[in-house]
Amino acid sequence: MFQTKICEIIGIKYPIFQGGMAWIADSSLAAAVSNAGGLGIIAAANAPVEYVRDEIRKTKEMTDKPFGVNIMLLSSNADEVAKLVCEEGVKVVTTGAGNPGKYINMWKEHGIIVIPVVPSVALAIRMERTGADAVIAEGCESGGHVGELTTMALVPQVVDAVNIPVIAAGGVGDGRGLAAVFMLGAEGVQVGTRFLVAKECTVHQNYKQKILDAKDIDTIVSGRPTGHPVRVLKNKLARQFQLLEKENAPLDRYEELGRGALPRAVKEGNVDMGSVMAGQIAGLITKEQTAKEIVEEMFAEAEENFRQVAARV
Numbered sequence: 001m002f003q004t005k006i007c008e009i010i011g012i013k014y015p016i017f018q019g020g021m022a023w024i025a026d027s028s029l030a031a032a033v034s035n036a037g038g039l040g041i042i043a044a045a046n047a048p049v050e051y052v053r054d055e056i057r058k059t060k061e062m063t064d065k066p067f068g069v070n071i072m073l074l075s076s077n078a079d080e081v082a083k084l085v086c087e088e089g090v091k092v093v094t095t096g097a098g099n100p101g102k103y104i105n106m107w108k109e110h111g112i113i114v115i116p117v118v119p120s121v122a123l124a125i126r127m128e129r130t131g132a133d134a135v136i137a138e139g140c141e142s143g144g145h146v147g148e149l150t151t152m153a154l155v156p157q158v159v160d161a162v163n164i165p166v167i168a169a170g171g172v173g174d175g176r177g178l179a180a181v182f183m184l185g186a187e188g189v190q191v192g193t194r195f196l197v198a199k200e201c202t203v204h205q206n207y208k209q210k211i212l213d214a215k216d217i218d219t220i221v222s223g224r225p226t227g228h229p230v231r232v233l234k235n236k237l238a239r240q241f242q243l244l245e246k247e248n249a250p251l252d253r254y255e256e257l258g259r260g261a262l263p264r265a266v267k268e269g270n271v272d273m274g275s276v277m278a279g280q281i282a283g284l285i286t287k288e289q290t291a292k293e294i295v296e297e298m299f300a301e302a303e304e305n306f307r308q309v310a311a312r313v
Helices: 005-010 027-035 049-062 078-087 101-109 121-130 151-161 175-183 205-212 236-247 251-258 261-266 280-284 291-312
Strands: 016-018 040-043 067-072 092-096 113-118 135-138 166-169 188-191 219-222 230-233
Touching (some): 016 040, 027 040, 027 049, 049 078, 101 113, 113 121, 135 151, 175 291, 219 236, 236 251
Parallel strands (some): 040 067, 067 092, 135 166
16 A cells, blocks of 8 residues: 555665654664665764764665665765765665755766755755655654745645655654655655654663653754754753844854754753754654554554545545
8 A cells, every 4th residue: 555656766665764863863773664664764964984884884784675874965074975875885865954966976877866855845846857866845843954844835835846756754753644644645754753762773761751751842943043943852952042042142152052962962861951853743752662663553553544534535
């Protein structure tokens, strides 16, 4: 039932991608999601190239299924990682924070499937013209860096505007959300926050518990004046960012406050003064599971939702 075009293109069982979450999406999580039938993704972010190479090779040891690497195009090492994925034979590249156009010919020559993350219809059209194989339309419900449009509004407009597969991202945490984005025309989904509490996710337990304890109104978008707004769970750090906005503080104050905030939460477990990035669906998450359990539960729920709706029509 869920064998969509994106499954055929990549060679995966379920049309679900694991989000390329900086400092979080490593070989352990990527391999687990790929082994579960989805597409696991390693986040290159600002990590040293040799670290990314090592994570790619570790993933190959743990799975024989397709997996991807997410490249943050604003990163100072983007050029090096762009070449690295060719050298290492990575099957899929997802990109964010920029235009991957200058790399696409090189990636295509190495048989790499290119799937940029887009926050708007205009960028989706541009990516299709550039040669992207699909796009990830990400709504502002997602955790981390966000745009302005909601998933519900963005996805159908992107679907109508392009001829390549559209993957929906943002605001999907269970089978109901999964069923909903398929009805919007998406051919797959990208999930980040739900996988943060996967047993194979190596994020600090304090971070996981913060998500498990979250309620529906516990996320906030901070840093809008910088031009790079981020959705996080509310804590002392987020409140300090709010104060900077009220004070109309200079941009260097934001940079100083945010320096090292993500690894502080992810690795050290400081969920008061660390950046606990999470999407609005955090309030839906109540348990830790394996990646396999998460994937299979979401698709079983989606199937049941389709059956219930069909019975009412």
